[in-house]
Amino acid sequence: MASVTPQVIHTVAEWRAFRAAHRAAGRTVGFVPTMGALHEGHASLFRAARRENDVVFATVFVNPTQFDEQQDFDKYPRTLDADVALMAGAGVDVVLAPSVAEMYPNGTDYTVQEATFSRELCGAHRPGHFTGMLTVVMKLLQIADADRAYFGEKDYQQLQLIRGMVQAFFLPTQIVPCPIVREADGLAMSSRNARLSPAERSLAPLFNQVLRNARTPEVARAELEAAGFAVDYVEDRGDRRFGAVRLGATRLIDNVAR
Numbered sequence: 666m667a668s669v670t671p672q673v674i675h676t677v678a679e680w681r682a683f684r685a686a687h688r689a690a691g692r693t694v695g696f697v698p699t700m701g702a703l704h705e706g707h708a709s710l711f712r713a714a715r716r717e718n719d720v721v722f723a724t725v726f727v728n729p730t731q732f733d734e735q736q737d738f739d740k741y742p743r744t745l746d747a748d749v750a751l752m753a754g755a756g757v758d759v760v761l762a763p764s765v766a767e768m769y770p771n772g773t774d775y776t777v778q779e780a781t782f783s784r785e786l787c788g789a790h791r792p793g794h795f796t797g798m799l800t801v802v803m804k805l806l807q808i809a810d811a812d813r814a815y816f817g818e819k820d821y822q823q824l825q826l827i828r829g830m831v832q833a834f835f836l837p838t839q840i841v842p843c844p845i846v847r848e849a850d851g852l853a854m855s856s857r858n859a860r861l862s863p864a865e866r867s868l869a870p871l872f873n874q875v876l877r878n879a880r881t882p883e884v885a886r887a888e889l890e891a892a893g894f895a896v897d898y899v900e901d902r903g904d905r906r907f908g909a910v911r912l913g914a915t916r917l918i919d920n921v922a923r
């Protein structure tokens with residue numbers, strides 16, 4: 666794929682002008698929302714969007730309302746130049762990197778809340794996280810006005826909640842799930858992996874191995890704790906096993922088919 670640097674814009678109005686021109690020309694739009702600090706997992710979403718649409722639109726916005734810990738928000742890597750370089754190689758045409766004021770013109774007066782599943786699994790450990798996430802994704806889907814939007818299965822609960830929101834509010838964008846991209850040793854790719862110390866990084870792949878191999882969630886928890894992980898939860902739901910652990914200050918999530 667030829668590498669073309671995407672156009673970087675900062676306002677919703679600029680994207681709306683592009684979007685109107687694409688609609689008039691009958692071009693389809695694929696949308697990939699991100700918080701930046703991009704890696705191969707994001708690149709796989711861009712490539713999927715590139716294959717299935719005429720235009721690929723992405724956003725880079727570190728959404729303050731989905732961080733339950735201020736310190737986590739402050740420490741979240743902001744790497745726009747490197748992100749744009751990765752997008753160039755993965756076929757993104759336009760990237761919107763808006764300010765907080767641009768995205769939250771009414772502050773947090775208007776939010777999207779889900780009442781049940783958002784309180785389970787990660788939601789039980791990160792109060793307010795999914796309300797912040799759903800609120801910003803609702804805004805981003807409205808802004809993008811895309812034919813398709815791409816989300817990774819690593820954040821499986823997020824994906825399910827977004828699908829539910831799209832159904833509940835009759836949003837016209839098709840939600841496209843994309844498989845988890847893993848390091849060679851099985852660790853699910855995440856922007857947070859860069860924060861692991863060398864010792865934590867060498868322990869981290871055990872998380873996925875235990876999720877896959879332990880007979881029950883209780884056994885998985887015991888094995889992970891014995892190895893030095895702090896376990897938020899391991900739970901089996903339907904045909905998947907979900908887990909969240911902490912290594913030092915870094916929180917990792919993963920899920921596997923059972």
Ligand code: PAF
Nearest residue numbers: 698699700728798801820
């Ligand atoms: O998965 C993420 O990176 C974020 O939760 C998202 C969907 C971009 C919303 O901020």
